[in-house]
Amino acid sequence: MPITIGEVTGTSLISINMSATSTQHLPDPGVRDRFHRRSLEHQRPLSTVTMAFTVVAFLCMVGARNLVDGPAPPLAYRLCCALALGLLVLAIPSAKSSWVFGAIGVAYMQVLVAGLALNAAGLAQPLLWVLPALVVIPICAAPLWLTPTHFFVGSALFYATAFALLLGEPRAYDVDAVVWMWIAVIGIPTSVVFHFGFYRFRRNHFLLESQLAQLAATDSLTGLQNRRAFVKQAARRLDTIAPDARVSAIFLDLDNFKSLNDRFGHALGDHALHQVAQVLMDQTTADDSVSRIGGEEFAVLLLGGLTGALQLAERMRGAIEAIERPDGHLTASFGVAEHRHGESIMVLLDRADEALRRAKHSGRNRVCAERALQPFTGDDARAGSGAAQRHRWEDFYLISHFQPLYSLSHQKQVGFEALLRGEQDDGTLVPPVVMFAPKPSQDEGALDRASHAVHLGNACRSLPDDAWLFLNILPATFIADGYADQLATIVRASGLETDRVILEILESHGGSVDDMSRAAALYREHGFLIAVDDFGAGQSNLDRLLRIRPDLVKLDGELIRATTHGTEQPILPKLVSLLHQAGMLVVVEGVETTEELILAVESNVDFAQGYLLGRPAAEIAPPESVHRQIDDAFDVIAQGRAHQHALFESEVEPYRIALRLAADALLAGVVMDDAFATLATFERCISCFILDDSGRQIGYEVAGPAWSKEGASLHPVANPRDARWDHRPYFRNAVLLPGVVVTSNPYLSLASGRPCIAVTLAVQFAAERSVIGVELDWSELGLPWPAGE
Template identity: 85%
Template sequence: MGRVTGTRLVSIDMLSNSMQHPSDSGLRDRFHVRSLEHQRPLSTVTMAFTVVAFLCFIGARNLVDGPAAPLAYRLGCALVLALLVLAIPRAKSTWVFGLIGVAYSQVLVAGLALNVAGVAQPLLWVLPAMVVIPVCAAPLWLTPTHFVAGSALLYATAYALLFGAPLTRDVEIVVWMWIAAIGVPTSAVFHFGFYRFRRNHFLLESQLAQLAATDPLTGLQNRRSFVKQAERRLDTLAPETRISAIFLDIDNFKSLNDRFGHAVGDHALYEVAHALMEEASADDSVSRIGGEEFALLLCDGLTGALHLAERLRLAIAAIERPDGQLTASFGVAEHRSGESIMMLLDRADEALLRAKHSGRNRVCAERPLPRDALQLLVDDAAGEDGAAVRRHRWEDYYLTSHFQPLYSLSHQKQVGFEALLRGEQGDGTLVPPAVLFAPKPSSDEGALDRASHAVHLANARGSLPDGAWLFLNILPATFIAEGYADQLAKLVRAVGLEPERVILEILESHGGSVDDMSRAAALYREHGFLIAVDDFGAGQSNLDRLFRIRPDLVKLDGELIRATSHGTEQPILPKLVSLLHQAGMLVVVEGVETTEELILAVESNVDFAQGYLLGRPAAEIAPPESVHRRIDDAFDVIAHGRAHQHALFESEVEPYRAALRLAADALLAGVAKEVAFVPLARFDRCISCFILDDSGRQIGQEVPGPAWSSDGASLQPVANPRDARWDHRPYFRNAVLLPGVAVASNPYLSLASGRPCIAVTLAVQFAAGRCVIGVELDWSALGLPWPAGE
């Protein structure tokens, strides 16, 4: 154990040192290129300012008497200088930038020589420029080579053009003192000091960038850097270039950490990273994606990537761990045209999962592209004797379709059929769903999904009733697959249907983000498809998913039709249907198996229903027979039941109405509320009697009844009704709209008691103003009638 930990510390130490002192032969070139990007703006401004100063110098010379060089020559020098300034932003290399600087200095010296020609003391004019120009130009030279060459040529040209006349000893001493003792050393200090500053800044910037892009344990690229670099490579990928990805995961790595400690686990990760770097080429991108997962991106096809993955598997299998040898599982995928890096990695990850599920320590390749669904239709149409083939060969069995009808409850007729995939043996025996849809390393769930669409459309051809919808189940991964919207539309039209008659039913499954499905839904709608979301209320289904995808229909999970609210056992289906209708979505209820469930679906205003009571899945699309009569009977039951329910509720509430009117008369006669509410407060279900002012705030204390309970302490922050304002409640608004009439509310969950309650209220005009008096009743007991609308 100590030896392993010590080795790990040495390895990490070496990695740290290598990061601090990178041995990069191209570092100098990259530094100069980076300096060029930084220097362009500064050089452009400085040299442009020098052109302006030179023009001022020309203007000053024209104020002095004596022979002078032609003005056109001097302005020509200014024009050449301006053109060189304009060339700076277009300099793509450090050498071009340096040549521009040398040319600029030579033209500037020539212009100075032309400008001082004919003056009495030319050195008086140019000596300051010969000192200032090299000093100001020193920081602008990108490299020491440029600085030395440019400065030497500047002084040589200046000496040839400006110092031709003999000088007195005093003047000569002054000139060389300014140039040799001040100008040259100062410019050298400026250049090398600024150069060192820029280099240190670049090294620090490079080190920070490396740290941000590197996994600190292994020294490999981290996930963010890997994805960013891969995106750049794919964006600049030549059409003929082949790119593949390898995804690998160390087997049983958690047990290594749990049994032997994280130091041993870290050492194993470092050894795996070292093995990857040993086998990968310099052009390959190698990354630790996270945890014990690694990824490689290489310029090779699938075959070459599989060979590399096998070499990596053997290399990792040679690494020791305290209880044996390390192993890893690999997934390999080749990039497809138009595919993003994340899609490529997802396919490699899928292959990795198959490697894990099939025993670990192995390499699995991506699944091949499925056969084109249109080709399936062609094959099916070319059956024996020209008859349509009703099943398609798939692995060891055949795929075929069963159709289950959906009914419009309001229209009491069939409006569509859901196509359900079935597997059959050669003798017609059905394959169990657990076998048909079981994940297998050798098969592709997405391919099965796409094949099912071709099979269903082939079987629906000619048998789907006119005007009826065909519901096709589709996995989220298939739904968002690039180009599948166009392919499916082509497929539908190939069988003589229009996309408007096909409803795509997105299954409850993993495989696509909500954003991706929302974007894909827009593409399918452009073709005319309708969209449905299946099994809402199960799995990952939620309202956010619905509101983002905006389906045309929502299919509710069958369990929702049997779900009831806590305490009262009242069905929640009516409220849920109302919510979805308000969101602009039609509602389908699945799993209708009894007459009671059908009645509830009708009563809840469900649009479409499906289930064994209305029709079982079958290979042939059967006529509706007497189903419409069963639906009509459900409507009759509801119509009669609604009147009976209303009568029951009214008979239950009427005594409270009468007692409330008596209490109102007593209050108008001046009786104290504690006395006026006594008869009403004696009812068993009475929680409390209260008076609300015109703004809905409670006046004084409520009068408690037998159902009053202080156990509502769990809702203590909202248990005191006197702290609240109640004019937004329906029982207050309805009483105000019908003054003098005792009105009963629908059941609601009381904030004060935490129980289902109803309120009976009455608006009364007192001398001091209008008030609403009322009583809150406990309506949580089972068997109590609810309003028919509920």
């Protein structure tokens, strides 16, 4: 499946450009109606204030007219005009359509002209009173008309009525000239300019607002809805569906997608995501909502019941399976759930996600439906009722506090760690140093075993039905003979299932790794999951993990703040990637700041725990605010990733251009020194080189300015001509994309001992294919790294 980065990028740009230009004009009546409705929302406050001010001005005119001698119409008539104007102003907020709004404006203008005629009646010089109003009123009203039609109709009727009522008497020639000059030369042109200027401004603002809203709701790679837009639209649909309507959700995740990116490059992975999006669009209808939730996860909301959704998911699975990848075919796992009356979109997606996890665990490339809803019985209510359990221990009670753990991808509580606390008779807590103080006459595991009974009883009462319980256990208790059977019995007696309990092996000197590995197999036979606590501190090491093979690894909180030497880059992403490759899910503890939460999300951590997300407490707090915090962290990362990508691209682009010129020179027969002459002068250039088809260096490297910088030189392996480099990603990616300049992720160079980046290009010389490249010094602090790092 040959593909270039340019092709993938071009596809994305085409979809973005199409969406960006789709609203540049307003030929679609639907778009025009939305624009007018939006304008109505903006114009109501301005029109209300302006027209109310005109009523005040009219009342001032009425008062001034009463101070002038001469016959005048009754004051009551003029005040009735003011009252009619006021009532029209009060009607503006209730105008629901642009036509009603326009009709109010036309009526207002006619009443205003009538009021002017009444005030001017009986005056010796009526034009002195009304001519300024005939000029100013249309000009002030011009920006308030919503549409050109309203403007022309309203203005024409205003002037027609004005001429009929006010200007019908014969006048001298010079007076007529002045009147026409003010109205025809100043008033009418100015009002036309004002109306169409403001109309164009409002239209352009509406188009820009619509374009930004569309871009904000679209995944730029696939053209599908993004997660935020999908959830928002789905929530609206669920709120408005008929009571007897059926809606279902499909959640799918591409299988082994990470290996596609890691082995063949992100360009190929992006193309695969684009193909999957096309499959989903082809298989669904315009009434269905299709979204890329994030990464390689997609969601579909469709009308219909579970049976139809399962059939659609199976068709999608077959279509995706037909998509080729270099090492075979793409596959995806599907979870399907039907909406239940009254539940939110997030609950529906959670149930579909649970079915998706079962599809993954049962072998991938399959469709699984939600579990059947179990009927509620009175026994369920009795099991979940009652006060929290307390266990007498010496001169205080043992109680449970629960701290939530969140799935960052799903942005929800998935489990709770049970933490042991001591409570006095008056309700005050016992200090931990007192409660956990070692006592020579006491069995080390007695308190540990007592805590399990307390936690399990309280968990059944307090925890949501689908949440994990993280149960701390000392190594000595974990390997005790017969305790696996005993604990399984206690769990079932408390009303829980063993697959909801994760045994968290604490950091301790007790127990050998071999004993814990054998014990872990016994606990797994009962259905327990296993976690290792505080990896990265104390006795924990990789050997311990690889022997016990836990399902989850809880990283010590200090690892969030750990950075690499020299570059000050966080080590958490690499550590998480290593544990994922070993088949273990990752929990980060000690998340206390927003910056640490953002790093955890960016590092692809599965679950997070810490004071920022929830403190230990006897009662479980609502999670809504934490959901928003995690969602905001995703938004920050998305914005930062784009910014980081732009910075990195701007930094390496000159080297790409110079490498392309060097390749052209080499193909033209120019010698290496001259071909690389320009590139070798760039500041970060360590050396320029040519590798043959087997990855061995041809000739010598051309040194650049960064070659002479002081650094850790690893002398036995410092000569690159002694090695072959076809196993390096910068070589493999160049060969996979011939003719395309590719940039590697930062790596530690054997030659210099410094973080470096390679820019490479595969070219076909007369004799064979070669890879030319330049190695760049990337050890300086503050340099941008690729967004994926």
